[in-house]
Amino acid sequence: MVKLRQVMEAINQLAPWDLAETWDNVGLQVGMFDRDLQRILVAVDLNKAVFEEGLQQKVDGFIIHHPLLFKPISAINSNSLIGTQLLNLIRQDCFVIAAHTNIDKAERGINQYLAEQLELTKIEILEPVASELVKIVVFTPEEYLTQVREAMAEAGAGVIGDYHECSFGLKGVGTFIPGANSNPFIGTNNQLEEVAEIRLEMIAPKKNLTAILKAIMVVHPYEEPAIDLYPLLNHDSKHGLGRIGHLVNPMKLTDACKLIKEKLQINELRVAGNPEKMIKKIAICSGSGRSLISNAMRQGADLYLTADLTYHDYTGTDTEGMALVDAGHFSTEKCFIPLMSNYLSDKFKADGVEIIPSTSISTDPYQSLK
Numbered sequence: 001m002v003k004l005r006q007v008m009e010a011i012n013q014l015a016p017w018d019l020a021e022t023w024d025n026v027g028l029q030v031g032m033f034d035r036d037l038q039r040i041l042v043a044v045d046l047n048k049a050v051f052e053e054g055l056q057q058k059v060d061g062f063i064i065h066h067p068l069l070f071k072p073i074s075a076i077n078s079n080s081l082i083g084t085q086l087l088n089l090i091r092q093d094c095f096v097i098a099a100h101t102n103i104d105k106a107e108r109g110i111n112q113y114l115a116e117q118l119e120l121t122k123i124e125i126l127e128p129v130a131s132e133l134v135k136i137v138v139f140t141p142e143e144y145l146t147q148v149r150e151a152m153a154e155a156g157a158g159v160i161g162d163y164h165e166c167s168f169g170l171k172g173v174g175t176f177i178p179g180a181n182s183n184p185f186i187g188t189n190n191q192l193e194e195v196a197e198i199r200l201e202m203i204a205p206k207k208n209l210t211a212i213l214k215a216i217m218v219v220h221p222y223e224e225p226a227i228d229l230y231p232l233l234n235h236d237s238k239h240g241l242g243r244i245g246h247l248v249n250p251m252k253l254t255d256a257c258k259l260i261k262e263k264l265q266i267n268e269l270r271v272a273g274n275p276e277k278m279i280k281k282i283a284i285c286s287g288s289g290r291s292l293i294s295n296a297m298r299q300g301a302d303l304y305l306t307a308d309l310t311y312h313d314y315t316g317t318d319t320e321g322m323a324l325v326d327a328g329h330f331s332t333e334k335c336f337i338p339l340m341s342n343y344l345s346d347k348f349k350a351d352g353v354e355i356i357p358s359t360s361i362s363t364d365p366y367q368s369l370k
């Protein structure tokens with residue numbers, strides 16, 4: 001039987017939890033990590049209708065895009081909508097997992113999915129995740145080089161793209177005088193010692209640093225190894241918000257809007273720009289992407305597709321240079337459902353877990369009245 005913990009780990013492989021914005025709230029929001037599960041409903045939001053759909057489908061829980069628990073709550077009671085939802089979920093023994101900004105930014109996440117849906121080519125990340133890389137420099141006696149390097153790699157250092165155990169070593173001479181109370185591996189107390197050492201350099205994600213330092217201390221022969229840590233400005237090019245790419249066949253803005261409507265299966269969208277403008281390069285950001293307007297413009301987009309644009313976003317943008325298209329929040333994020341469902345089905349189908357996409361109910365709160 002598959003445990004909920006395994007599903008959490010699988011989602012972490014697709015959309016690492018630590019990619020989420022600091023203001024966000026992702027992960028297991030309701031439920032027990034060690035529970036067994038067989039049926040999961042995937043939806044953008046967990047509203048009343050989706051909850052009832054889940055009950056009808058006899059699911060063990062829900063995986064949603066917009067976190068159910070977002071703002072702190074002080075009571076779980078029937079006086080509030082969220083209190084009622086939590087009580088119902090717990091009463092029905094249903095879990096809730098939210099994958100939000102982590103899957104927006106993931107290498108194979110929502111924005112990548114959207115870019116591929118529009119059949120863009122030469123897809124790049126609009127705003128790569130800021131680096132959290134550090135360079136670790138360790139000075140080690142030559143004969144311990146392999147041990148130290150392997151221990152560091154084992155703890156998560158030295159990965160560059162598809163290459164592992166990447167390091168650089170430089171020969172030199174280290175000097176030290178062991179103190180009166182020290183217990184030196186090499187040398188004598190109170191006497192200057194000169195030792196042939198290697199300056200070993202490896203990079204690592206900052207989150208692995210504690211484990212790497214511990215690993216060095218286990219294998220390094222010195223009582224007090226010399227270790228330097230340098231923050232890096234390199235970008236992690238794998239993950240990030242938004243995408244930018246090219247249409248295979250450049251087309252007029254009106255035709256590009258038709259294409260967007262067709263690919264996203266929507267009837268309408270809001271657009272600002274000259275209908276005759278030729279569109280080659282398209283930038284996208286799922287959900288509320290106002291903050292990336294200037295970024296998209298700087299990168300030469302002819303059209304920026306996002307949602308939740310305001311009057312002043314339109315008036316404040318040179319739409320002759322870059323057309324703005326608002327396709328609606330739900331419409332740019334509903335691909336979460338097939339993306340997550342297909343991914344988890346591939347992982348767990350053989351174990352008898354059924355992943356059910358919530359296709360019958362649109363959780364878009366807005367409709368257009370004509």
Ligand SMILES: [Zn+2]
Nearest residue numbers: 287288329333
């Ligand atoms: Zn959203």
